[in-house]
Amino acid sequence: xxxxxxxxxxxxxxxxxxxxxxxxxxxxxxxxxxxxxxxxxxxxxxxxxxxxxxxxxxxxxxxxxxxxxxxxxxxxxxxxxxxxxxxxxxxxxxxxxxxxxxxxxxxxxxxxxxxxxxxxxxxxxxxxxxxxxxxxxxxxxxxxxxxxxxxxxxxxxxxxxxxxxxxxxxxxxxxxxxxxxxxxxxxxxxxxxxxxxxxxxxxxxxxxxxxxxxxxxxxxxxxxxxxxxxxxxxxxxxxxxxxxxxxxxxxxxxxxxxxxxxxxxxxxxxxxxxxxxxxxxxxxxxxxxxxxxxxxxxxxxxxxxxxxxxxxxxxxxxxxxxxxxxxxxxxxxxxxxxxxxxxxxxxxxxxxxxxxxxxxxxxxxxxxxxxxxxxxxxxxxxxxxxxxxxxxxxxxxxxxxxxxxxxxxxxxxxxxxxxxxxxxxxxxxxxxxxxxxxxxxxxxxxxxxxxxxxxxxxxxxxxxxxxxxxxxxxxxxxxxxxxxxxxxxxxxxxxxxxxxxxxxxxxxxxxxxxxxxxxxxxxxxxxxxxxxxxxxxxxxxx
RNA sequence: GCGCCCUUAAUUCAACUGGAUAGAAUGCCAGACUUCGAAUCUGGAAGUUGAGGGUUCGAGUCCUUCAGGGCGCGCCA
Numbered sequence: 001x002x003x004x005x006x007x008x009x010x011x012x013x014x015x016x017x018x019x020x021x022x023x024x025x026x027x028x029x030x031x032x033x034x035x036x037x038x039x040x041x042x043x044x045x046x047x048x049x050x051x052x053x054x055x056x057x058x059x060x061x062x063x064x065x066x067x068x069x070x071x072x073x074x075x076x077x078x079x080x081x082x083x084x085x086x087x088x089x090x091x092x093x094x095x096x097x098x099x100x101x102x103x104x105x106x107x108x109x110x111x112x113x114x115x116x117x118x119x120x121x122x123x124x125x126x127x128x129x130x131x132x133x134x135x136x137x138x139x140x141x142x143x144x145x146x147x148x149x150x151x152x153x154x155x156x157x158x159x160x161x162x163x164x165x166x167x168x169x170x171x172x173x174x175x176x177x178x179x180x181x182x183x184x185x186x187x188x189x190x191x192x193x194x195x196x197x198x199x200x201x202x203x204x205x206x207x208x209x210x211x212x213x214x215x216x217x218x219x220x221x222x223x224x225x226x227x228x229x230x231x232x233x234x235x236x237x238x239x240x241x242x243x244x245x246x247x248x249x250x251x252x253x254x255x256x257x258x259x260x261x262x263x264x265x266x267x268x269x270x271x272x273x274x275x276x277x278x279x280x281x282x283x284x285x286x287x288x289x290x291x292x293x294x295x296x297x298x299x300x301x302x303x304x305x306x307x308x309x310x311x312x313x314x315x316x317x318x319x320x321x322x323x324x325x326x327x328x329x330x331x332x333x334x335x336x337x338x339x340x341x342x343x344x345x346x347x348x349x350x351x352x353x354x355x356x357x358x359x360x361x362x363x364x365x366x367x368x369x370x371x372x373x374x375x376x377x378x379x380x381x382x383x384x385x386x387x388x389x390x391x392x393x394x395x396x397x398x399x400x401x402x403x404x405x406x407x408x409x410x411x412x413x414x415x416x417x418x419x420x421x422x423x424x425x426x427x428x429x430x431x432x433x434x435x436x437x438x439x440x441x442x443x444x445x446x447x448x449x450x451x452x453x454x455x456x457x458x459x460x461x462x463x464x465x466x467x468x469x470x471x472x473x474x475x476x477x478x479x480x481x482x483x484x485x486x487x488x489x490x491x492x493x494x495x496x497x498x499x500x501x502x503x504x505x506x507x508x509x510x511x512x513x514x515x516x517x518x519x520x521x522x523x524x525x526x527x528x529x530x531x532x533x534x535x536x537x538x539x540x541x542x
Numbered sequence: 543g544c545g546c547c548c549u550u551a552a553u554u555c556a557a558c559u560g561g562a563u564a565g566a567a568u569g570c571c572a573g574a575c576u577u578c579g580a581a582u583c584u585g586g587a588a589g590u591u592g593a594g595g596g597u598u599c600g601a602g603u604c605c606u607u608c609a610g611g612g613c614g615c616g617c618c619a
Contacts, residue, residue: 028558030558030561032562033562033565041562046599080600164618165618166619298617299617303617306619335613335614360548360613403555403556409554411554420580421581425581426581429582433578436578441578478559486566489566490566493566497584500582500584501584503578504578541579542579
């Protein structure tokens with residue numbers, strides 16, 4: 001049993017003896033942040049003093065008197081009524097053995113039997129992914145990894161808006177670029193895509209068509225062909241960039257497919273009780289639910305707003321058996337939340353069947369100043385370039401290390417720096433250092449019971465390792481990958497301190513050495529597990 | 543004007559969801575390599591948590607009123 005659970009049970013039993021029956025989930029055990037407050041602390045006495053009609057300190061003392069002290073060195077009542085527990089060394093180091101037993105699964109949550117669909121990136125296939133997508137991608141994938149690790153069944157999904165006019169603009173842009181490539185007069189549409197990337201796509205199409213190109217340009221249906229071809233090529237680039245970035249989607253859904261077979265018309269039919277017509281347009285009465293304004297779903301000219309197929313899409317996702325949908329979206333979509341939830345409620349789903357994680361803007365900083373364009377190409381700064389410039393590990397770590405709800409300043413200079421200033425290297429270096437030591441002492445066996453650990457820095461590290469399952473739970477519950485990077489940083493810090501203070505390999509003292517080696521190995525496992533959750537590698541050598 | 547988010551050290555951010563003396567990193571100052579990787583470590587200075595009021599044993603956290611910033615408020619996606 002974990003130490004915290006053990007303490008909870010002990011407290012519950014003690015309370016029982018005092019004639020107080022308290023649910024075990026009502027008992028909080030905190031990890032003391034201050035070593036003078038022991039290893040663990042509880043505020044049960046403060047919270048429940050009224051049950052015994054005595055001051056908190058009195059209740060704390062009563063609990064202290066009744067509690068089973070097995071595994072506990074000392075108890076102190078402090079402040080207004082906190083109970084501080086000082087654990088016996090064996091209770092603390094027990095976690096090492098557990099880490100060895102569970103290995104890659106240490107920290108993994110129990111199976112939840114809950115299917116979650118995480119939709120993220122979903123960028124229009126009309127050009128390269130940029131740094132805004134990169135943050136959403138890093139966070140979306142980390143959330144997926146964390147939920148998976150915590151015991152959920154996760155599907156990563158990408159929604160392709162291939163039915164809107166963005167694709168028309170793409171095709172028109174390619175068409176003009178093709179004319180350009182043939183030396184013909186050309187005119188890029190004002191709302192088209194003027195970037196270098198689209199020009200290259202056009203050149204690829206030109207190569208493919210070869211001599212047929214001039215003929216094709218005259219054909220009526222050629223623009224349709226360009227839509228398909230252009231999108232396919234753009235999507236392929238996106239797939240490759242994401243893969244390099246460590247992200248693979250399980251499902252790509254297409255808006256076009258969503259609209260097929262009269263699905264949208266059926267949806268209108270289904271929602272008819274919530275629809276009214278005003279000034280020739282059809283409105284959905286979302287204000288009956290959570291929205292502050294009714295929304296147009298069919299325009300006066302009979303075409304649909306993007307909202308309608310989006311409803312079809314979300315209903316489709318839920319109909320595929322997911323218990324929860326998570327959309328990772330840019331912060332400018334916040335108006336969208338209640339609108340979509342309302343629509344789903346019309347289908348009888350609860351308002352929390354859909355959860356939307358809003359990602360704030362990224363500002364790229366170089367030399368202390370914001371920049372938007374690439375130095376090399378003069379175009380927008382893309383995910384691909386970012387990976388080339390700072391590496392995948394640094395990019396992903398930086399994007400998730402702050403809460404998604406806050407703006408992020410991405411310090412490019414810091415990200416390329418190979419020193420402790422750079423949190424990624426700080427963490428990876430800790431891992432590599434441990435590997436180096438373990439490699440050097442391969443012939444010495446490990447003492448998994450860690451019976452010869454006594455230094456403060458050793459015990460601090462052990463305690464830090466024992467916090468990993470908590471960190472996972474909290475990151476999962478709050479969809480907050482940054483909790484993992486914070487955790488990683490804390491582990492790395494403790495590793496470096498331990499390493500400086502305690503020489504691991506001492507061939508004249510094999511007992512201590514094997515305990516320390518076991519600690520190193522356990523730490524290595526935990527660090528690797530944690531880094532994996534944010535999609536960052538754990539290198540053995542750097 | 544209405545709605546949502548934000549405001550914590552010089553800077554970028556934490557704070558276990560209401561807990562003890564508000565913590566890290568960067569930057570600044572002072573130290574530590576004959577030894578497992580100095581890509582490291584150990585100290586130090588730095589705060590009226592934007593301002594006021596309220597709720598209670600206890601508030602950065604909850605309520606409220608202000609001030610400042612961002613985003614949204616399309617028959618755009």
